[in-house]
Amino acid sequence: MIRPSRIFQRPESGSHSGPESARRPVAGPASGEGPRRLRILVTGASAGLGAAIARELAARGHGLALTARRGDRLDDLAREVRALGGEPLVVPDDLADPEAPARIVAAAVGRFGGLDVLINNAGVGLPRYYAESDPEALRLQVAVNFTAPILLTRHALPHLVESRGTVINIGSAIGAVANPILGVYGATKAGLAYWNDALRREVGHRGVRVCLVDLGPVATEFFDAVRRRAGCDRVNPLGIDPPPDRLYNAMRDRPPAAMEASPAEAARRIARLVDRPRRRISPLRRVVWPVRVVGAILGLIPPLGDLAVGAMIRRVEREEAAGGEALRSRAVDRAAR
Ligand SMILES: NC(=O)c1ccc[n+]([C@@H]2O[C@H](COP(=O)([O-])OP(=O)(O)OC[C@H]3O[C@@H](n4cnc5c(N)ncnc54)[C@H](OP(=O)(O)O)[C@@H]3O)[C@@H](O)[C@H]2O)c1
Numbered sequence: 001m002i003r004p005s006r007i008f009q010r011p012e013s014g015s016h017s018g019p020e021s022a023r024r025p026v027a028g029p030a031s032g033e034g035p036r037r038l039r040i041l042v043t044g045a046s047a048g049l050g051a052a053i054a055r056e057l058a059a060r061g062h063g064l065a066l067t068a069r070r071g072d073r074l075d076d077l078a079r080e081v082r083a084l085g086g087e088p089l090v091v092p093d094d095l096a097d098p099e100a101p102a103r104i105v106a107a108a109v110g111r112f113g114g115l116d117v118l119i120n121n122a123g124v125g126l127p128r129y130y131a132e133s134d135p136e137a138l139r140l141q142v143a144v145n146f147t148a149p150i151l152l153t154r155h156a157l158p159h160l161v162e163s164r165g166t167v168i169n170i171g172s173a174i175g176a177v178a179n180p181i182l183g184v185y186g187a188t189k190a191g192l193a194y195w196n197d198a199l200r201r202e203v204g205h206r207g208v209r210v211c212l213v214d215l216g217p218v219a220t221e222f223f224d225a226v227r228r229r230a231g232c233d234r235v236n237p238l239g240i241d242p243p244p245d246r247l248y249n250a251m252r253d254r255p256p257a258a259m260e261a262s263p264a265e266a267a268r269r270i271a272r273l274v275d276r277p278r279r280r281i282s283p284l285r286r287v288v289w290p291v292r293v294v295g296a297i298l299g300l301i302p303p304l305g306d307l308a309v310g311a312m313i314r315r316v317e318r319e320e321a322a323g324g325e326a327l328r329s330r331a332v333d334r335a336a337r
Contacts, residue, residue: 038274039112039163041065041104043095043152044122046073048220049170052267053119058086060271065108067091068122095122096143101151105159115159117274120149120192121170125185125222138184145188150195157203164207166277168270169196173216173288176295178305180313200279209277213270216284216291217260259287 040057044050046068054066058081066074066081071092081088089111093100109115123145126137153160153167160167174182175190193212200210266283273281282288298305 036275037061037063038116039063039065039108039114040117040119040274041067041108041115041152041156042119042121043067043104043148045077046070048222049215049218049263049266049270050119050121051077052263053121053270054088055080056264056267056271057274058084058088061086062117062274063087063112065089065091065104065111067093067095067104069094095148096140098143098147098151101148102155105152105155109156109159114163115156116163116165117168118152118156118160118165119168119170119270120152121168122148123170123172123188123222125182127181127185129180130183133184141184141188145185146191146195149192153199157208160208161203161206166209166211166274167196167199168211168213168273168277169193170213170215170270171196173214173282173291176292177298178309180309210279211273211277212280213273214280214282214288214292215266216282216287218263218266218284219260220263260284 040062042050042054042057042064045054045064045066047070050066050068051073054064054077058064064081064086066077066088067090068074069092071090074090074092078088078090089108091104091107093104095101105115124141126133126141128134128137130138149169156165156167159165169192171193172186172189174186175193177186179186193214196210196212203210261284269281269283298308
């Protein structure tokens, strides 16, 4: 366990991270000449943005520790990284487990002898109105999106202080405007942004850079999972598609392509941060900035947000009631035939 008074001292001897090891080159292409090769831990590397970030960093020759639950996906990615000349470390683990952050950081530091960059990317969104949410789904979102980055960073911090390293937190534009369907997900991202700034102010003068990625929609499995969990792929007991689920209305469609970044495009922007850290970037500015402006206005005049969002929810409920009635009578007609 790291004691608070020791956090800005060098990590304890035997932790593989003394001053010598901090300068130790990482395995693979990272030991060659050229730009500084960094030791980087990426969470949520089995899919979507995390996998794209890992590919981008591997192509630049950095040393990678990759973590997520799906070990088979991580192994596939590790094969790709090896083909580029890297020697990645695969650490399958579940970030919902409060002990996982310590294990993951220890594995990465044990392998590399230190750490230069931590990318807190893993995230999960489980859309449901709060009152209808399974308590375990609520706990899971907070654990993976909020608690895990905080604990991972806490365990990594002595090593990042030593290497004058970087923390990159993957946030979401949704954190700017409270949205009841993704209320707890948005809260974790808003909390992450707050903590990101607090951490930056605390450790900046120790040479640790802290960056927030304010993300708009990216074409990953995230939306497939959101749709599935919203009930869109659920078999309707009436045998009618679409199901009369009020979330269906809100979650049916992916955002239009022009409103979505590709994972590779977003990953390129994020990968640049390891060499040139910035306080905050918005890879999809045309989407993120309007959301931020609306968020700022609603923050100044909260009743406006209550009116607008309240009206939207009442409309969806009216449509659901009407749609549900229509669907039920169609089912009855069909059964009568
Ligand atoms: N896609 C978007 O439009 C969008 C927009 C704004 C912000 N974001 C944020 O961007 C980040 C990446 O999302 P994505 O779009 O790439 O989503 P994704 O394709 O669904 O990938 C999510 C990653 O998180 C990992 N993960 C989920 N639960 C985990 C757990 N309990 N333990 C360990 N790892 C876990 C998943 O791996 P396993 O399932 O193998 O564990 C997967 O690698 C997230 O923080 C998300 O909130 C995404």
